[in-house]
Amino acid sequence: MNVVTIERKILEKNDEVARQNRALFEKSHVFTINLLSSPGSGKTSLLECVLEELKGRLNIAVIEGDVHTDLDAQRVARYGVPVVQIVTHGGCHLEAKLVQDALTHLPLQETQVLFIENVGNLVCPANYDLGEARKVVVISTTEGEDKPLKYPAMFRNSHILIINKIDLLPHLSLRLEDLKRNALDVNPSLRVFETSCVTNEGIREVCDWLLGQDSSKS
Ligand code: MG
Ligand code: ZN
DSSP: OOHHHHHHHHHHHHHHHHHHHHHHHHHTTOEEEEEEOSTTSOHHHHHHHHHHHTTTTSOEEEEEEESSOSHHHHHHHTTTOOEEEEEOTTOSSOOHHHHHHHHTTSOGGGOSEEEEEOOSOSSGGGGOOOSOSEEEEEEEGGGOTTHHHHSHHHHHHOSEEEEEOGGGGGGSOOOHHHHHHHHHHHOTTOEEEEOOTTTOTTHHHHHHHHHHHOOSOO
8 A cells, every 4th residue: 555545545534524523513503614824823813813803792612723732722711712722742733533522522502603723834734624614724924925836735725815914014025915916826716814913903804704604593
């Protein structure tokens, strides 16, 4: 058995569990977001901004994926939302089975939106379906214009692109229009938001989009 065959079998197994997760989310009317980025793009900070903005308006739960530590889960828990930390012990992506196990610790029936913050990594998380309704990829303005071209699978598989740390633009040589064009060249249907967790710019727009996705419970 060659390596490619083994990898395909792992992905097929993952896809089967992801289907089970997706069925559970649909049955429980939970809109699930797989939040993806390289390390340090501001996924947890964005979550904090969204939790602050939507306090009392939307029942949100969070699954945190990290290689080590539960630091991000501790940050999120301060907002009083249910949160489960998955520690991968070196694993560089979340798999559907890890999410399935975490779900047993969350009050799905009362949850409207579930965020799954994936391990910071622009490579393999793109290939692992977790059962989410939407993949949201975050890139910060400090990462350069070329990332969509270097990591096309991540941008091709995502529905939403959030360009974060927009407040830093005056200090950077980044050409924002080039970054956007590169992302849209890879995936013309990407919806793009621009945000700052320092000035709160763009957070309202992201929250309005989220509120528009919520299907049922109130
Ligand atoms: Mg984080
Ligand atoms: Zn990986």
